[in-house]
Amino acid sequence: MSDKPYSSAEGDAGQPGTTHFGFQQVAENDKARKVAEVFHSVASRYDVMNDLMSGGMHRAWKAFTVARAAIRPGMKVLDIAGGTGDLAKAFARRAGPTGEVWLTDINDSMLRVGRDRMLDAGLLMPAAVCDAEKLPFPDGYFDRVSVAFGLRNMTHKDRALAEMARVLRPGGKLLVLEFSRVAKPLRPVYDWYSFNILPWLGRKVANDETSYRYLAESIRMHPDQDTLKGMLEQAGLARVQYFNLTAGVVALHEGLRL
Numbered sequence: 699m700s701d702k703p704y705s706s707a708e709g710d711a712g713q714p715g716t717t718h719f720g721f722q723q724v725a726e727n728d729k730a731r732k733v734a735e736v737f738h739s740v741a742s743r744y745d746v747m748n749d750l751m752s753g754g755m756h757r758a759w760k761a762f763t764v765a766r767a768a769i770r771p772g773m774k775v776l777d778i779a780g781g782t783g784d785l786a787k788a789f790a791r792r793a794g795p796t797g798e799v800w801l802t803d804i805n806d807s808m809l810r811v812g813r814d815r816m817l818d819a820g821l822l823m824p825a826a827v828c829d830a831e832k833l834p835f836p837d838g839y840f841d842r843v844s845v846a847f848g849l850r851n852m853t854h855k856d857r858a859l860a861e862m863a864r865v866l867r868p869g870g871k872l873l874v875l876e877f878s879r880v881a882k883p884l885r886p887v888y889d890w891y892s893f894n895i896l897p898w899l900g901r902k903v904a905n906d907e908t909s910y911r912y913l914a915e916s917i918r919m920h921p922d923q924d925t926l927k928g929m930l931e932q933a934g935l936a937r938v939q940y941f942n943l944t945a946g947v948v949a950l951h952e953g954l955r956l
């Protein structure tokens with residue numbers, strides 16, 4: 699079990715030019731490469747690990763996100779860090795043939811699994827390698843932008859959030875689903891699970907203990923609910939609110955572009 703404190707803000711980067719990668723302090727320009735190694739390594743076992751680690755709960759968290767997104771036929775939707783495509787798939791079904799749903803991710807191994815799953819489901823949609831910090835879309839293009847379990851891995855979360863706000867049309871909605879700060883009474887058991895069971899599952903199922911240790915550590919270093927709410931406001935989003943799911947294991951933040 700870890701005795702590391704929970705982080706309270708993205709700003710605890712330590713020395714200038716460094717940031718955190720889990721509990722390690724690394725050069726800022728090294729983080730993206732290290733994150734890429736994690737997701738290249740886990741891509742093929744990613745979905746089965748999600749079900750095992752969360753006991754299937756990630757499906758309910760995503761279903762709630764899809765409900766809050768309130769996608770209507772014809773909408774333009776961008777799923778950032780979309781990986782194997784759970785959200786994009788649900789969005790595409792709701793946006794219908796007149797809609798435009800983009801599945802994007804910085805990691806081509808994850809995106810390839812996602813694109814194949816979309817094709818297997820009979821859904822034709824654009825899939826593109828994109829860095830959330832430099833989105834290749836015009837201002838005000840999308841009705842909805844989502845990011846699920848991706849923000850935590852980004853080096854400059856403030857830049858990524860500003861980009862998400864930029865590509866939303868006025869009145870458009872941003873949805874950020876991410877691990878968050880669990881209710882205090884649950885922390886001991888949650889820490890025990892995270893630092894023992896997750897790496898063990900990673901070793902047994904994905905043959906990769908290190909990446910799942912990173913998962914547990916990166917959750918602890920991610921901003922808590924109120925800090926992230928402030929970051930969305932800072933990025934120019936309005937009427938920002940969040941929903942704690944499973945006692946704060948996960949939180950869904952949403953905000954509107956004015």
Ligand SMILES: C[S@@+](CC[C@H](N)C(=O)[O-])C[C@H]1O[C@@H](n2cnc3c(N)ncnc32)[C@H](O)[C@@H]1O
Nearest residue numbers: 737779780781804805808829830846847848851
């Ligand atoms: C935990 S997976 C989430 C996948 C999917 N959204 C889901 O909920 O199952 C995190 C994803 O974030 C992606 N990612 C990390 N940094 C990124 C960045 N700067 N821009 C876009 N995607 C990024 C990773 O490649 C990875 O596929």
